[in-house]
Amino acid sequence: MPPRQHNLTEGPIGRNLLAFALPILAGNVAQSLNGSVNAVWVGRFLGEEALTATANANNIMFFLIGSVFGFGMAATILIAQAIGARDITQARRVMGTSATFFVGLSVVIAALGFWLSRYLLAAMGTPMASLQFAEDYLQVIFLAMPILYTFAFISAALRGAGDSRTPFRFLLVSVLLDIAFNPLLIFGLGPFPKLGIAGSAWSTLLAQGLTLVALLLYLRHRKHPLWLGRHDAHMFKIDLTILRALVVKGVPMGLQMVLISLAMIAMITMVNHYGTDTTAAYGAALQLWTYVQMPAMAIGAACSSMAAQNVGANRWDRVSATAKAGVLFNFLLTGAIIAPLILLDRWTLALFLPEGSGALEIARHLNHISVWSFLFFGVTFVVSGVVRSTGAVIPPLLILALALWGIRVPFANLLQPTMGEDAIWWSFPVSAFCSMLMALSYYRWGNWRKARMLAPDPHEVAVPAEVPATPPSPVADPSAETDEDVATGLVLAEDAKKS
Numbered sequence: 001m002p003p004r005q006h007n008l009t010e011g012p013i014g015r016n017l018l019a020f021a022l023p024i025l026a027g028n029v030a031q032s033l034n035g036s037v038n039a040v041w042v043g044r045f046l047g048e049e050a051l052t053a054t055a056n057a058n059n060i061m062f063f064l065i066g067s068v069f070g071f072g073m074a075a076t077i078l079i080a081q082a083i084g085a086r087d088i089t090q091a092r093r094v095m096g097t098s099a100t101f102f103v104g105l106s107v108v109i110a111a112l113g114f115w116l117s118r119y120l121l122a123a124m125g126t127p128m129a130s131l132q133f134a135e136d137y138l139q140v141i142f143l144a145m146p147i148l149y150t151f152a153f154i155s156a157a158l159r160g161a162g163d164s165r166t167p168f169r170f171l172l173v174s175v176l177l178d179i180a181f182n183p184l185l186i187f188g189l190g191p192f193p194k195l196g197i198a199g200s201a202w203s204t205l206l207a208q209g210l211t212l213v214a215l216l217l218y219l220r221h222r223k224h225p226l227w228l229g230r231h232d233a234h235m236f237k238i239d240l241t242i243l244r245a246l247v248v249k250g251v252p253m254g255l256q257m258v259l260i261s262l263a264m265i266a267m268i269t270m271v272n273h274y275g276t277d278t279t280a281a282y283g284a285a286l287q288l289w290t291y292v293q294m295p296a297m298a299i300g301a302a303c304s305s306m307a308a309q310n311v312g313a314n315r316w317d318r319v320s321a322t323a324k325a326g327v328l329f330n331f332l333l334t335g336a337i338i339a340p341l342i343l344l345d346r347w348t349l350a351l352f353l354p355e356g357s358g359a360l361e362i363a364r365h366l367n368h369i370s371v372w373s374f375l376f377f378g379v380t381f382v383v384s385g386v387v388r389s390t391g392a393v394i395p396p397l398l399i400l401a402l403a404l405w406g407i408r409v410p411f412a413n414l415l416q417p418t419m420g421e422d423a424i425w426w427s428f429p430v431s432a433f434c435s436m437l438m439a440l441s442y443y444r445w446g447n448w449r450k451a452r453m454l455a456p457d458p459h460e461v462a463v464p465a466e467v468p469a470t471p472p473s474p475v476a477d478p479s480a481e482t483d484e485d486v487a488t489g490l491v492l493a494e495d496a497k498k499s
Contacts, residue, residue, distance in 0.1 A: 017302055021164075037182065057121065080312065084312025111142075127279065139201075162309065327379055384439055402435075
């Protein structure tokens with residue numbers, strides 16, 4: 001008996017959402033653990049200057065990922081909507097056009113970034129003691145970016161098709177390889193060269209590269225419907241209608257990531273003025289905050305895929321139920337992480353900072369003030385993900401811009417003369433709470449349900465859409481489905497459509 005399709009348009013909302021989100025959450029935690037392990041090697045064995053270097057370099061990396069990330073998000077929504085409408089041919093067209101455009105753009109950005117690394121770091125005010133460390137690290141990260149982008153894009157496309165398990169499994173392999181390569185390349189153990197801080201970046205490049213090749217071979221072997229081989233070369237030709245949607249919808253979504261990245265760069269630039277201890281403390285706290293935001297990011301990604309499939313299937317009741325379930329799960333899971341990190345922060349922060357150092361006490365202080373902001377951030381992330389699933393991308397961008405650049409950065413800047421560095425730390429919960437209120441207001445009263453991802457092509461003749469005579473049959477037991485359900489199920493759906 002062939003496996004059944006993992007269908008996000010039917011079955012219990014809460015159970016399916018949680019089952020879909022957990023592999024994403026596990027993957028995010030594994031990826032964050034990888035970054036934290038790397039930070040432990042760098043901070044404890046290469047010194048605070050090296051840890052400060054990675055904190056500055058990673059902010060630039062996040063900015064550059066964000067600059068193309070919106071195109072991947074737009075492609076994911078388009079694929080999910082096509083899957084919800086049972087249009088596999090359209091999903092493959094989106095995959096081909098997106099791959100050509102997305103990967104090509106990432107190569108250009110990586111090439112430019114490699115040569116501009118030192119100028120970017122200097123413009124951020126990176127401490128001179130850390131500047132060379134940061135440049136050595138960042139240049140290798142730029143070399144790895146096309147690989148990082150491609151792996152992230154394919155993973156997002158698979159999640160749009162309803163499969164969150166396959167991306168998690170390959171991400172876990174990548175993390176384990178990165179953890180294994182790190183000490184070998186930093187310290188030059190065995191036959192490996194001693195590369196210092198650059199070795200941490202090279203381990204990421206090697207691990208992601210090997211895993212990407214394995215993922216591509218897996219999709220080819222499984223004959224996944226989103227796999228495009230040499231016989232599908234025509235699919236990689238740019239479809240102008242799809243490209244228009246990727247740009248018109250992807251640019252605002254990418255700008256959201258850019259606004260976050262620029263705000264983080266603005267924050268760390270302010271933090272740098274208080275010296276290496278404060279910057280190292282902030283960098284260590286960022287490692288913990290990465291874990292805190294993981295549940296919201298996973299639930300938000302799951303809500304976006306589930307909502308987009310239901311938009312494609314015209315199941316608006318399930319779209320609203322998805323948003324409510326996502327907000328509830330955010331409070332439960334994010335709160336469950338914040339509480340122990342507050343109680344045990346002396347020990348968790350000591351993983352990145354020496355015991356008894358001034359940086360450790362600064363990190364504990366700022367963490368107590370700022371970490372609560374991620375409860376509010378989670379609500380915004382979930383609600384915005386649902387709103388964007390229809391193609392309404394401008395209002396979430398404006399809300400984020402106002403929260404970050406109308407509230408957070410001005411708050412931190414204007415109140416430093418009276419509050420000192422505490423103004424920076426308090427700007428996080430204040431702006432996050434305001435962002436949550438604005439996002440909920442737009443969800444309740446905005447016109448996001450009328451938005452569309454694909455605008456009609458004026459050069460095409462309108463043809464009535466093919467409407468199935470009966471709705472798709474429900475899945476008997478969604479909890480029994482596997483990641484292989486996607487490939488066989490989607491093929492069966494396409495065959496049924498053709499017949």
